[in-house]
Amino acid sequence: MLRPVLWIHDEALGPTNPSLVAHREAPALFVFDRELIETQRLSLKRLGFLYESLLELPVTLRHGDVAQEVLSFASRHGADGVVTSAGVDPRFGLLREQIAAHLPVQVLEPEPFVVLPEPVDLRRFSRYWRRAEPVLWGRGSAAAPPAPARLWDR
Amino acid sequence: MQWAGALRMQSVDSLLPGDLPRQFANRDEMAAILRQLFPEAPGGLSPMQGGRRAAEKALAGIDPAAYGRNRNHLGGAVTRLSPHIRHGVLSLVEVREAVFDWLERSKQPKAAAQKLISELGWRDYWQRLWRQLGDGIWRDQEPLKTGHSSASYAAELPADLLSAHTGLACMDGFASELILTGWLHNHARMWLAAYVVHWRRIQWQVGARWFLQHLLDGDPASNNLSWQWVASSFSSKPYVFNRENLERFSSGRFCRDCALAGAGCPFEASYEQLQADLFPGAGPC
Structure with missing residues (x-):
């Protein structure tokens, strides 16, 4: 083009x-x-x-x-x-x-928010976040703190 | 960020017939032109202004630590970035980097920014689901857990809700804010959605369409799947709240002036009582 x-x-x-x-x-x-x-x-x-x-x-x-x-x-x-x-x-x-x-x-394609190494189960946020959060925080040195529940998480 | 200059030096070429104007003396003039162009679009402009400058200003003002502490309060340090993110005026990557920059500058521990990063994760999550589900976001993802059949929910919003005259100061306040400003605190969205679906027994899709008409950040994926979460077609049980919860996170601002505060408040009950009243046919959760 x-x-x-x-x-x-x-x-x-x-x-x-x-x-x-x-x-x-x-x-x-x-x-x-x-x-x-x-x-x-x-x-x-x-x-x-x-x-x-x-x-x-x-x-x-x-x-x-x-x-x-x-x-x-x-x-x-x-x-x-x-x-x-x-x-x-x-x-x-x-x-x-x-x-x-x-x-x-x-x-x-725009730059992705997070690149996940493999497909994730999207049926609940927690399953996605278990994979995504360490990747996001992996840019720094220490591991991410444990995730508290969102207000309306059950 | 000097994006306007850095991005493109080229100016927009001169207007041809059918090109929409780009110069206005003020917002009122823009609103008048919009009314001519879109006579079917109801209402006026939002007090929240669009554009990269407004977005950058909002981004510069974020306080991730305060957000983490008090974001569930209506008066909490929420970012109001969502309309800019929804339309890509700010990318999720830019916001993520701004939060990490804030962490470096503020020398705070990572935990201080954890909730805000997680909230950005929610946005990414909804978009991933939308890619997967397509227009399926308009259909129940799972059966309702309310004990009521889908067919028992009304297909239209009642006039008292649309005109913010239910008599409930909280719900009328939320409906007015939605219609006038196009923005609602997330907690208010959940309360209003729960009221519409569970107390008024209206289809979640009807409420979702109403929100999309008005919310500046109206994103079908985030919106519809959150409505489904409230309705229980995308969660293990329906979301409800009681007066104590609403009063606490709104600092009592609605209950103080509500005609139903003394008697007749439909939210004045324990969760067990609400569960029994609203979902008598539901199995144990």
Whole structure:
């Protein structure tokens, strides 16, 4: 991809967004997802908070159909592909597929909070934390203190 | 952090038709534009401001030791970072490093930051579960342990709750804060969720949607799975609280002015009594 545009979505509105880091000069776009906003009946508070976050990022702002807007933006800039950051929301995957039907999409992973050597059982937090906590604290010299129960842990 | 300059030197190109404005004289002007763009979105702006500058200010003000000691009190030293983390304005890695930096600077023992690091772990945990479950976060992860069938829970929020007129000073206070500010202390979320699901017998999904409409940090995974934890479809028993618990962690601020404080408070009971009243058909926990 020689001339990408960046698709910025609502899970990565900060400077550590890997697409912003990797492509400092590329045009970037955020689209307010009209369908999502309407179906979820999102309040103005949420939209305002997002908007204020976006005003501190060098991105073009649009609203409407996300995939269509990203593709139009790519065409406006003569782009040969779209770079974005990984999203956890299943809707991200859906939109990515819609875009990828027309243009190559590269998805960059953000730096993980903790890297676990093997898959963990996620049925309860305690099982995850038993693996994750020593790794997190392992960056220092001493072992982590024992974990007290969270207020509403049973 | 001089991120704006360091990150990208390029400015946003000039606006074309359909591009949304980036210059406002003040917040009111922005709110007016948002109302035009999204006439269906209810309410006004939150007093909590978005953006990297606000996020960095909040991050600079964290006190992990105090957080560890008193975070369960409504007046405790909670960070209010969650809306910024939810939208990636701050990454979990940045917050983790800020906490470790605080530890180094403050020369405190690791235990002083343990609870805050663990809370970041909760965020990571919910996101890992979301990757695994996808839209399954909207479905019961396990059968309810309340003794009531899923079908016996109402599919709509009642008007008195939506308008914060239940007559319960605590619940009306939480509902108002949710609707006006888009932020609630975690303990208040648990109390309000328990009230909705167990005392009002409303489907947890209905409450979860309500929270997502309003919470600035509204993240479907954290939100829904916490509602499921309260409801008991993601825990071994339903979460309930009593008046003593609420009064203690809110410093009595609601009970003082509540018309039902003298008689008729539905939370004025022992846990054993509440268990028997709310879940008469449930097996022993």
